[in-house]
Amino acid sequence: DAKTTQPNSMESNEEEPVHLPCNHSTISGTDYIHWYRQLPSQGPEYVIHGLTSNVNNRMASLAIAEDRKSSTLILHRATLRDAAVYYCILRDAPNAGKSTFGDGTTLTVKP
Amino acid sequence: NAGVTQTPKFRILKIGQSMTLQCTQDMNHNYMYWYRQDPGMGLKLIYYSVGAGITDKGEVPNGYNVSRSTTEDFPLRLELAAPSQTSVYFCASSRNLEKLFFGSGTQLSVL
Numbered sequence: 001d002a003k004t005t006q007p008n009s010m011e012s013n014e015e016e017p018v019h020l021p022c023n024h025s026t027i028s029g030t031d032y033i034h035w036y037r038q039l040p041s042q043g044p045e046y047v048i049h050g051l052t053s054n055v056n057n058r059m060a061s062l063a064i065a066e067d068r069k070s071s072t073l074i075l076h077r078a079t080l081r082d083a084a085v086y087y088c089i090l091r092d093a094p095n096a097g098k099s100t101f102g103d104g105t106t107l108t109v110k111p
Numbered sequence: 112n113a114g115v116t117q118t119p120k121f122r123i124l125k126i127g128q129s130m131t132l133q134c135t136q137d138m139n140h141n142y143m144y145w146y147r148q149d150p151g152m153g154l155k156l157i158y159y160s161v162g163a164g165i166t167d168k169g170e171v172p173n174g175y176n177v178s179r180s181t182t183e184d185f186p187l188r189l190e191l192a193a194p195s196q197t198s199v200y201f202c203a204s205s206r207n208l209e210k211l212f213f214g215s216g217t218q219l220s221v222l
Contacts, residue, residue: 032208043201043213044154087153096161097142097208098169101153 004088009106012078020073020105022088027068030093035062035073037084038104044087047073083109113137117202117214124192124221132187132217134202140212142205143185144169145177147198148216154201160185192221 005023012018024033032051036044048055048062050071055062061074075082087104091097118133136143141162146154156169160179174196176188185204189196202214 034211036211043216044203044211046210046212049210091208093208096159096167097205098144098156098159098167099211100156100170101146103151103153 003100004090004102006086006088006102006105008103009108011108011110012075012082014080014109014111015077018075018078018082018107018109020075020086020088020107021070022072023070024088024090025069027090028092031090032093032097033062033064033068033071034089034091034099035060036087036089037082038087039084047086049091078107078109080109080111083107115202115204115212115214117200117217119217120215121218122220124189124219126192126194126221128192129188129190130192132189132200132202132219134185134187134214135183136185136202136204136212137183138204138206138212139182140204140206141182142207143179144203144211145175145185145187146201146203147171147196148201149198157187157200189219194221197221 034049035047038044050062063072085104089099115136144159145157148154155171158177160166166177200217203211205211
């Protein structure tokens with residue numbers, strides 16, 4: 001299974017944009033890039049996903065590199081409620097989407 | 112819609128006891144997954160299923176069993192509980208490779 005690499009932690013100021021990077025150099029052509037976040041004592045929550053093109057939704061934007069070996073989750077204006085662990089995972093199409101979660105990036109938002 | 116429902120929320124087992132963690136989803140999703148999460152770590156895949164009657168092992172299947180007799184239900188069985196199985200267990204489901212929906216988790220302690 002292809003793996004992802006993320007920084008252990010990042011900090012941001014409230015109301016500023018946040019760019020969370022993810023490397024996935026062994027990604028295959030059929031892997032979907034998904035992002036989830038997890039608040040303390042809760043299950044992971046879906047944020048966004050994409051295959052090749054950049055994606056936007058009400059929560060965030062996903063920028064995918066042209067070679068697909070990296071991606072960036074963009075939170076346009078961080079709020080205190082965005083403080084969480086963010087996971088970048090690859091969902092493997094030929095293998096029923098089974099995914100390996102790394103340890104994620106812990107985002108701290110300072111007021 | 113209730114989404115993904117897990118029961119129980121908390122459980123304490125003695126070493127050697129057995130139990131079943133229940134997971135049900137009402138979204139008619141074909142893919143279902145069981146993960147465990149140890150403190151401060153990411154999620155590790157235990158078992159997954161692509162549909163009723165079909166299951167397969169994930170990264171850490173030893174000590175667990177699953178079944179998928181219906182689309183809705185995907186119970187996880189622990190036989191001969193060991194302290195190493197103390198963890199938080201999450202069930203998740205998705206329609207193909209679309210977004211994963213997670214349950215709220217079961218916190219299990221084996222003493």
